[in-house]
Amino acid sequence: MALPQVKQDATDARLAALGEVTATGWSAKVRADALARVRQMGLPGARDEYWKYTNPARLTSVEPQAASLFETDESPVFGTVDRLRIIFVDGVFDADASDDLSLEGIEISRLAEAQAADIHWAKDVYGVLEANGQTPVERPLAALNTAFATDGVLIRVTGKVSKPVALSYVHANTQSDAILHHVVKVEEGGELTLLENGPAAARFNKVLEVEVADRAAFHHVRAQGRDHERQAVTHIFARLGEESLFKSFTLTANGVMTRNEAVIELTGDDASAHIAGACVGDGDFHHDDTVFITHDAERCESRQVFKKVLRNGATGVFQGKILVKEGAQKTDGYQISQSLLLDDDSQFLAKPELEIYADDVACSHGSTSGAIDEEGLFYLRSRGVPKDDATDMLTLAFLAEALDEIADEALAEEILDRMAGWLVRHRA
Amino acid sequence: MLEIKNLHVKLEEEDKQILKGVDLTVEAGKVHAIMGPNGSGKSTLSYVLSGRDGYEVTDGEAALEGEDLLDLEPEERAAAGLFLAFQYPVEIPGVGNMTFLRTAVNAQRKARGEEELSAADFLKVVRAKAKDLKIDADMLKRPVNVGFSGGEKKRNEILQMAMLEPKMCILDETDSGLDVDAMKLVAEGVNALRDEGRAFLVITHYQRLLDHIKPDVVHIMADGRIVKTGGPELALEVENNGYADILAEVA
Numbered sequence: 001m002a003l004p005q006v007k008q009d010a011t012d013a014r015l016a017a018l019g020e021v022t023a024t025g026w027s028a029k030v031r032a033d034a035l036a037r038v039r040q041m042g043l044p045g046a047r048d049e050y051w052k053y054t055n056p057a058r059l060t061s062v063e064p065q066a067a068s069l070f071e072t073d074e075s076p077v078f079g080t081v082d083r084l085r086i087i088f089v090d091g092v093f094d095a096d097a098s099d100d101l102s103l104e105g106i107e108i109s110r111l112a113e114a115q116a117a118d119i120h121w122a123k124d125v126y127g128v129l130e131a132n133g134q135t136p137v138e139r140p141l142a143a144l145n146t147a148f149a150t151d152g153v154l155i156r157v158t159g160k161v162s163k164p165v166a167l168s169y170v171h172a173n174t175q176s177d178a179i180l181h182h183v184v185k186v187e188e189g190g191e192l193t194l195l196e197n198g199p200a201a202a203r204f205n206k207v208l209e210v211e212v213a214d215r216a217a218f219h220h221v222r223a224q225g226r227d228h229e230r231q232a233v234t235h236i237f238a239r240l241g242e243e244s245l246f247k248s249f250t251l252t253a254n255g256v257m258t259r260n261e262a263v264i265e266l267t268g269d270d271a272s273a274h275i276a277g278a279c280v281g282d283g284d285f286h287h288d289d290t291v292f293i294t295h296d297a298e299r300c301e302s303r304q305v306f307k308k309v310l311r312n313g314a315t316g317v318f319q320g321k322i323l324v325k326e327g328a329q330k331t332d333g334y335q336i337s338q339s340l341l342l343d344d345d346s347q348f349l350a351k352p353e354l355e356i357y358a359d360d361v362a363c364s365h366g367s368t369s370g371a372i373d374e375e376g377l378f379y380l381r382s383r384g385v386p387k388d389d390a391t392d393m394l395t396l397a398f399l400a401e402a403l404d405e406i407a408d409e410a411l412a413e414e415i416l417d418r419m420a421g422w423l424v425r426h427r428a
Numbered sequence: 429m430l431e432i433k434n435l436h437v438k439l440e441e442e443d444k445q446i447l448k449g450v451d452l453t454v455e456a457g458k459v460h461a462i463m464g465p466n467g468s469g470k471s472t473l474s475y476v477l478s479g480r481d482g483y484e485v486t487d488g489e490a491a492l493e494g495e496d497l498l499d500l501e502p503e504e505r506a507a508a509g510l511f512l513a514f515q516y517p518v519e520i521p522g523v524g525n526m527t528f529l530r531t532a533v534n535a536q537r538k539a540r541g542e543e544e545l546s547a548a549d550f551l552k553v554v555r556a557k558a559k560d561l562k563i564d565a566d567m568l569k570r571p572v573n574v575g576f577s578g579g580e581k582k583r584n585e586i587l588q589m590a591m592l593e594p595k596m597c598i599l600d601e602t603d604s605g606l607d608v609d610a611m612k613l614v615a616e617g618v619n620a621l622r623d624e625g626r627a628f629l630v631i632t633h634y635q636r637l638l639d640h641i642k643p644d645v646v647h648i649m650a651d652g653r654i655v656k657t658g659g660p661e662l663a664l665e666v667e668n669n670g671y672a673d674i675l676a677e678v679a
Contacts, residue, residue: 374481379518380528382478383588384506384536393531397522397571 007042010060014043017062018148025116030127034146037131041140050137053317053349054288058257059141059233064177064203067229076168077197077223077418081410083166084108086153090171090201091178093151105159105190111152111181122154125183129209129237133263137292142235142261145207149181157190157216164193164219169200171227176201182208186216188241193408194218199225199255204232214241214268220248221411223418224258228285231257236275242268242297249406251415252279252287253422259288266293266300266328276305276405280419281314281346282426288317289337295328295361304335307402309395310346311426321353324361333363340398341371342391342428392423429627430454430477430596435488437469437476446472448652449488454596454645457624461638462631463663464649465671470631471515473649474600478512479505492596506532507539509595513585513602520572525584528572529554533591557590561617579610586617597621598629603637615640635667648674 003011015038021031044056058065086108087097093110101108114122127146133139155165167182178201186192190213200206212218224232232255238246252258264273279287293302308316318337339348350367372394380390399419406412430453437447446469454460464470476483477490479502490497492508500508520528534544545553558568561583573581582602589597599618603611618628618641630641638646638660646662647654650671655678656662666674 373520375518376520378480378502379514379520380532381502382480382506382512382514383528383532383592384503384539385532386503386535386539387501389531389535390503393523393528394520397520400522 003042004045007045010045011038011042013062014060015039021147023115026118026123027115027126031147033131034127034143037134037143038140038147041134041138041143043140043144050290050319053319053351054259054286056141058231059203059205059259064175064231065229066174067171067202067227067231068174069171070199070225070227072226074421078166078195078411078414080414081164081166081195083164083195085166085168087168087170088151088178088180088200090173090176091151091180091204094170103161103163105157105161106165106192107156107158108165109154111149111154114154119154121156121185122183125185125209125211126154126181129211129239130207130235132265133237139235139261139263141205141233142207142237145179145181145205145235149179149207152181152183155182155184155192157184157186157192159189160191161193164195166195166197169196169198169204169225171199171201171225171230174202177203178205180204180206182206184208184218185211186213186218188213189215191217192219194220196220196222197225199227199230200232202230204230204234206232206234208234208236210236210238210246212238212240212244212246215243216241217245218247219407221406221408221415222248222250223415224250224252224255226254228254229256233259234261236262236264238262238264238273240264240266240268240271240273243270244268244272246273247405247407248275249402249415250277251418252277253418254281254285255287256284257286259290261290262292264293264302266295266297266302269297270299271297272301274303274405276303276402278307278399278402278419279316280309280422280426281311281316283312283314285310285314287315288319290319292321293323293333295322295324295331295333297328299330300328301332302334303405304337305402305405306337307399308339308348309342309399310339310348311342311428313345315346316348318348318350318352318367320351320365321355322363322365324356324358324363326357328358329360331358331361331363333361335365336401337367338398339369340395341369388427392420395423396420429456430490430492430629432490433488435476435490436486437472437483438486440482440484446483446652447476450652450654452647452654454627454629456627458644459622459628459630459641460645460647461643461663462629462647462649463633463666468649469652470649471600474512474598474631477598478502478510503535504539506592506594507536511589511592511594511597513582513589513597513599515601515604517573517581517585519574521574523572525570525572526554526568529588529591532588536592554591558587560620561587561590562613563587578605579607582606582610582614583617586614590617590621595625596627596629598631600631601633602630603632603634611637612640635663638663650675
């Protein structure tokens, strides 16, 4: 079916600006296929149902909007954690600033260099999970990423890794337009914690594909940078094997346009997937969490916990779906999305969905929008806690359920400190 | 200690006068009780004194040790030494009881220009006081009042009072929802705090709490005013004959 003319034109313009797909080796075909998917789907437009609450114009335009750099004298997030650092500056791997990439139990290679090499495992993941995630809902910006990604890392985990791998994104050029694609495979019994932080670029399109094999575990903690003007679209595609564990948490503070999608498929029995997000936005902040979890095996558990604190006209969006396929008996699915609106100008738009084809499952979902609890506020103040501090306490308490999804206490503490700092800086 | 003169208060939302000229003086070291039928304005008085939103003072004044209370924010009143034990203590999910207590204690100390308590010192003090009120470690760890029974909530109020060491304590129907044992425990907690420098205003419907917390003065409140003041025997009179006789007598 032909695309609507507006969409066709926008897609053509963007693809023309990106130029040829220039990969060699094993990824050439994968990228060509991805490009074909983009042409067939067209880039998202404001009229698309899946983009009803978030206008994709800034993510699909030929050129990114310039984004000024964020200056701070604060210590970098996760700075106190012993980690293997991999630095990207405006989407380009910085070998000098990064640590040595060798570590026991893990193989790390750079996407830009690995394409020519014969990396069997990556062929089964790169662009494969993304392609698989295009049904039943199309995600053209992820296909665009597979076709045009200029850098990224391929990480294979064969054992329990002694320290987290931290991808740190530095934004140095106000016009940068970065496309990064990472692939992670955690082999049977392996365990990895992946950290991500920083704004990366003026515009950032990032895909993370994660294959978690049987009895493997993947932990992911992300703090998206505070550059307020940056525009970001990110996708996580994850496939989970038997008795595997996937846990992902994202903190977003500031950002005029952020769309974080997660597409998770539980394909092995007794697997567990937890995805959580806490965001704090002030003013012309727009944040969209779009999650699609498919249960395709028995006795799997999934949790989605998303909390948004919004003030001064900020907008929060949540689209979350749990699909339970036929035969996925004893599924335990939980989904909660909540917003705390600190004034009357901010808004929260939520679309929770359940689609269930098995008859023996327990799935629950809830979505709420509310103000600070005046009773609680008075109670705290009557004990001597000043109003601003009391408001922050109640706000952090609201965010706590999302934070509980971070398994590592030190990392959770680090994120909590960042949230508390943000609240103090953004008081009414 | 607490001096209230001709206090008139109406609800902000509707044009309804609740307090119609309350005069009350509570001296340091004394325990005053206020009794009265439902709707007489007892709880409103406690809320207005502690600074809750929704009330408008149309006339009169209230001062704590000579300092005008009515212009202060709730947290400033607390730092000045006022404490209200709530009739319905509020549940605060996500805020640990211990964190809450420490934040409150240190906020008040900071407001008064005192040094904050260290985590270790605080812990030592809170453990000792909690033990007296039979509050276990689990209750201290749990979110504030969440899942607490009626008795646990009231004991938690008294623990806060013990930690904050206020000068003027208002207890709003602290006996409601308590069985006899829990009431004794709460009363013991209050009595332990009785001190020459501290005053209490005990609001209650029933005489039975006053068996355990012996008042020096008893006031009867009706229709927004203190209509009669006497000694402890006044509470017994209410217990035996109800309010009807007293109200008829002052009408």
